[in-house]
Amino acid sequence: MMMYEHFDGMLKGITEKLNKDPNGINARKKYVLELSRLGKKLYSKDENIAWCGVTAPFDLLSSMGVTSCFVEFVGAMLSSTQTAGFFFEEAEDSGFATDSCAYHRAVMGAVLKNAMPKPDFIIGTSSPCTAGLAVMENFANQHGFSWNIKTP
Known part of the structure; x- marks a missing residue:
């Protein structure tokens, strides 16, 4: 709250x-x-929340009444407010490599610290990078969501 x-x-x-x-x-x-x-x-607590990869269909989600946000945006916000370092440490202490993407490490640290709102569902995308997809999978596991990926 x-x-x-x-x-x-x-x-x-x-x-x-x-x-x-x-x-x-x-x-x-x-x-x-x-x-x-x-x-x-x-x-x-009144919104349907989706955490998404950067290339998720945000307009479609919005038309269905879903509030969505891509995790890289949150990573950028944490970096711009100079709070990412606190979350880097949490992610790294949990096994995330120090040379992995800073935005994704910051987001995973925030997830592990319960600083991110719990989503109703998660949409991962492998574009533009697979690191974002891995973060989304870890995010899903953290919240007990099933994780299925079927792409051509």
Whole structure:
């Protein structure tokens, strides 16, 4: 619930700033607004959540009322907020190689620390890399989901 409250506060704060100064809207403020909306949805208990690989069919999921997010985006957020190091250590202590993708290590560390919201389902993709697919499989195992991959 702590993360939901964080994003809710962030959303209220940026909305208040934008309402006070509509002419002050810039790309960064729009990004923060959308990020806080997505974060609030991901940590809400009222949404259907899907964690996905970067090339998952997000428009299709959205049309079905599913809030989805690709894990590499979360890895990038953790890196940009300088919190990834904390999660690297957790992932590495659990056996993830120190030379594996930093975004994926950060996400796996966050999963292992229960900092990621539990999804209703997971969609892994092997494009653009198989490391993301491995993280999704580990994520599925962490949450007790079955994991099936059938691709041509």
